[in-house]
Amino acid sequence: MVLIAVAGGTGHAGRAVAADAAGRGLKVRSVSRHVPETAGPGRVAGVEHVAADFRTGDGVAEALAGVDLLVETLDARTGPSLKALPATTVAVLAAAQRAQVSRCVLLTIVNAAQSSMGYYQVQAARARSYEASGMPTTVVYATQFHDLVAGIFSAGSRVGIIPTFSGVSFQSIATADVARVLVDEAVAGLGTGAEVHRSIKAGGPSVWPMKSMGEQWKSATGRRGVVASMPLPGSFGTFLRAGKNLVPDAAVGRLEFNDWLAAGPRG
């Protein structure tokens, strides 16, 4: 049976990847530094959870033993872990090569290379490592997750404001839709004739003005707060207003933001 490893399988996207792969009848191994408790959040039914640290190498050889396919959904937000993330991704690829993994698939963010924000630059560097590795790889460039946009509204509503950035739209996508694309790409790598390197874009089903999404979120969650338009300063604001977070030609997601909200709770 095909064994797929999800590097970061306890994370937000990683859990969806593990669930998707398990649902297809693949053998799935989630690899992360912390292994969730038997019934705890982060544990996906039917998935083997093992502990390893791709940054230090602890436990990695054992974690990748017998693995056929690997999907990388690692992330770090701040500090030394974020700084080290490009090197951690290089380490993932090196370990996968040693383990003779047939294809590695990376999840990253659309047009990250076009933003000067440190976090996006890190994501772009990781994608370049996959492209340059010479190994069979795919990079999936996804738009923002529904949860990320909802998280902005949720955080603001705690102080009575549902913030929406003027001139900004999102084409947000459900993690289940991203997961489907990632696992499709991994599985395609088992066949003969797959290109050595592939780049795929994955966007949500529709582009929505952020203001409209804020109103949808308020109505679905019943949370209090004024839906307020405000400018987002800085280079990230410029990036978003230029629509660089959008890929209307790659609207592969199926679950709309409002349907995702309806499947809640999303407060």
Ligand SMILES: NC(=O)c1ccc[n+]([C@@H]2O[C@H](COP(=O)([O-])OP(=O)(O)OC[C@H]3O[C@@H](n4cnc5c(N)ncnc54)[C@H](OP(=O)(O)O)[C@@H]3O)[C@@H](O)[C@H]2O)c1
């Ligand atoms: N959020 C969005 O809207 C969005 C949109 C498009 C693309 N993406 C991309 O999606 C990717 C995944 O994001 P996410 O939000 O799912 O991340 P996340 O929830 O923070 O999950 C990160 C995962 O990586 C594991 N991890 C981190 N460092 C590790 C290490 N050294 N060794 C082993 N495991 C490690 C974490 O578990 P432990 O901490 O237990 O190790 C966790 O399982 C990122 O590259 C992000 O840029 C995000």
